[in-house]
Amino acid sequence: MPVITQRVIDAYDQPSPLMTPGVIAPGVLVPAGVSQNPAAKAVAGSVGVLPAHVAIIMDGNGRWAKSRGLPRVAGHREGARAVRRLVEAAIRSGVSWLTIYAFSSENWRRPAGEILDLTGLLRRYLRTEIEELKRSGVRIRFIGDRARFDRDIQADLAAAESDTVGNSKLNLTIALSYGARAEIAAAARAAASAICAGRLDADDLGETVFESFLATAGMPDPDLIIRTSGEQRLSNFLLWQAAYAELVFLDVLWPDFDEAHFTAALAEFSRRERRFGASGS
Numbered sequence: 001m002p003v004i005t006q007r008v009i010d011a012y013d014q015p016s017p018l019m020t021p022g023v024i025a026p027g028v029l030v031p032a033g034v035s036q037n038p039a040a041k042a043v044a045g046s047v048g049v050l051p052a053h054v055a056i057i058m059d060g061n062g063r064w065a066k067s068r069g070l071p072r073v074a075g076h077r078e079g080a081r082a083v084r085r086l087v088e089a090a091i092r093s094g095v096s097w098l099t100i101y102a103f104s105s106e107n108w109r110r111p112a113g114e115i116l117d118l119t120g121l122l123r124r125y126l127r128t129e130i131e132e133l134k135r136s137g138v139r140i141r142f143i144g145d146r147a148r149f150d151r152d153i154q155a156d157l158a159a160a161e162s163d164t165v166g167n168s169k170l171n172l173t174i175a176l177s178y179g180a181r182a183e184i185a186a187a188a189r190a191a192a193s194a195i196c197a198g199r200l201d202a203d204d205l206g207e208t209v210f211e212s213f214l215a216t217a218g219m220p221d222p223d224l225i226i227r228t229s230g231e232q233r234l235s236n237f238l239l240w241q242a243a244y245a246e247l248v249f250l251d252v253l254w255p256d257f258d259e260a261h262f263t264a265a266l267a268e269f270s271r272r273e274r275r276f277g278a279s280g281s
């Protein structure tokens with residue numbers, strides 16, 4: 001059974017270690033990060049806070065390219081530039097956790113040419129951006145079925161994770177070949193085999209223990225999920241973890257996403273009243 005570390009348990013019972021000062025707009029100081037304790041989150045949410053964890057569904061690359069008469073790959077290339085802008089904006093904002101949906105398990109159904117373009121972009125991203133991410137204090141992780149990628153990409157993913165393991169300024173998680181239903185099914189399989197092997201008592205399999213089998217074990221749940229391109233759905237992204245996330249849908253195609261959009265989404269989050277099932281103030 002995966003060890004439920006004291007750090008994870010503490011995150012549920014005490015003020016989050018992620019609480020560091022941040023700014024939501026120039027000159028306006030707010031406490032960044034919210035405790036994983038739902039009651040504490042509710043209090044913090046009512047005074048307006050920076051989310052500890054922002055997750056983003058980057059959508060609209062194809063439409064961006066089409067509207068310019070360009071091939072889809074041009075949209076993905078511009079989308080990769082937007083990822084760079086996003087990471088810089090996230091660091092400046094004080095957000096501690098950022099998770100981006102770069103390739104879904106369903107994306108493998110796209111034409112072979114587009115998959116080649118996307119995996120080629122990923123390869124280039126891993127080889128060109130990692131040094132900068134390392135210098136900027138970014139810790140990088142990947143979630144999803146990495147075994148479906150070519151071996152050289154799998155090696156680059158592992159190297160990116162181990163090269164940045166000491167960083168803590170921003171925790172960047174890139175979802176690749178990721179699907180939430182597959183993640184939950186894999187967690188259920190792992191929990192079942194732990195029970196069969198006698199390493200876990202079925203009666204102990206509550207929400208917190210189950211989360212320790214997910215790909216996101218040890219990470220806080222996303223407080224804010226942003227989707228670009230005007231579509232309003234989660235598309236199999238972080239379904240378990242999104243239980244209490246605030247959703248913000250932006251009418252901008254991903255390649256046009258910039259710091260102003262990110263700041264606007266943070267401002268929208270700060271205006272939301274988060275109650276986590278409790279009654280309002």
Ligand code: FPP
Pocket residue numbers: 058059060061062063064076077079080083101102103104107121122125174229254
């Ligand atoms: C959705 O747009 C976007 C994707 C499926 C790929 C996302 C990839 C990137 C942003 C660039 C690569 C990122 C990294 C980290 C290397 P879509 O193609 O579904 O657009 P559409 O809905 O307009 O067709």
